[in-house]
Amino acid sequence: MDLEELRAFLAVVETGSFLGAARLLGVSRTTLRRHAAALEARAGVPLLQSERLGVKPTQAGQLLARQGRAMMQEASALLASIRDVGHDPTGTLRIVLPVGLPPHVLTPLYAALRAAHPRLHVHCRFSDDPLSEPLLDVDLAAHFGEDPPQGHWISHVVLRPRERLLASPAYLARRGTPATLQDLRRHDLLAWQAPGEDACTWRTRKGAAFTVEPTLVATDIHFLRGCCLAGLGLALIPDALLPDPGLDTDALVPVLPDLIGQERPVRLSAPRALAEIPRIKLVLGLVQRFLGTL
Numbered sequence: 001m002d003l004e005e006l007r008a009f010l011a012v013v014e015t016g017s018f019l020g021a022a023r024l025l026g027v028s029r030t031t032l033r034r035h036a037a038a039l040e041a042r043a044g045v046p047l048l049q050s051e052r053l054g055v056k057p058t059q060a061g062q063l064l065a066r067q068g069r070a071m072m073q074e075a076s077a078l079l080a081s082i083r084d085v086g087h088d089p090t091g092t093l094r095i096v097l098p099v100g101l102p103p104h105v106l107t108p109l110y111a112a113l114r115a116a117h118p119r120l121h122v123h124c125r126f127s128d129d130p131l132s133e134p135l136l137d138v139d140l141a142a143h144f145g146e147d148p149p150q151g152h153w154i155s156h157v158v159l160r161p162r163e164r165l166l167a168s169p170a171y172l173a174r175r176g177t178p179a180t181l182q183d184l185r186r187h188d189l190l191a192w193q194a195p196g197e198d199a200c201t202w203r204t205r206k207g208a209a210f211t212v213e214p215t216l217v218a219t220d221i222h223f224l225r226g227c228c229l230a231g232l233g234l235a236l237i238p239d240a241l242l243p244d245p246g247l248d249t250d251a252l253v254p255v256l257p258d259l260i261g262q263e264r265p266v267r268l269s270a271p272r273a274l275a276e277i278p279r280i281k282l283v284l285g286l287v288q289r290f291l292g293t294l
Helices: 003-015 018-025 029-043 059-084 103-116 169-175 182-186 221-229 278-292
Strands: 048-051 054-057 091-098 120-127 140-144 153-159 162-167 189-192 201-203 209-211 216-218 234-239 266-271
Touching (some): 003 029, 003 059, 153 278, 162 169, 221 234
Parallel strands (some): 189 216
Antiparallel strands (some): 048 054, 153 266, 162 234, 201 209
């Protein structure tokens, strides 16, 4: 398959028009149409169809677009891996992280990465669901999950924090300390919204599910921790047992630690097409070593 023809076809699918695709690729519309027509001739079936609102892929075109994006990524990955062999990694590393990770961990981690690979640039963004991001926009994705993600990913567990129910001493002094699961009904509960899960369903350490009525649900773990520190309720959040900067180690205390708290493994996943690129492997190793010191 001709990569220029495939690139032209994918650009049309992405932009919804031949003119938009030509502008995106910096070629003439005539050239772009020729590439798209040549690809259709190779396929032997229509791949694009004109509609009132633009150009859309046919059913066959949709299939080719899904697989074609992975092919283009693999081709780019192959070239990148060749350039990186025997050299300090360069270019831009695109990382997506779950919202709410503690800044006092991310900052020294970035400092360690910068010191080890000063020629490598980092584009970091945060997402409620990192694995939902388009594969073409991601080199590495950090996310929670016991099982490896389905699809085109290579995944490694880099940390195994446990979910803990936490409270400030001031809140417990004011509202009392729960002794049973039933006691939670009399408290303000702060719940983490994990991707694909019901924030109103909590689990015991043995995995049994029970229903709660949170006063606050959020995807941002650090925000929930801040609300907990402010005495606004009991928060069930992943906790790596790292001290909060500037606060006493007992600023938050565990509640019902023998009853509540499933493990929440943190994974670092890379699209399969990129997993063997030297800079991806180097960064993965650096992250694993850094987290091992916490």
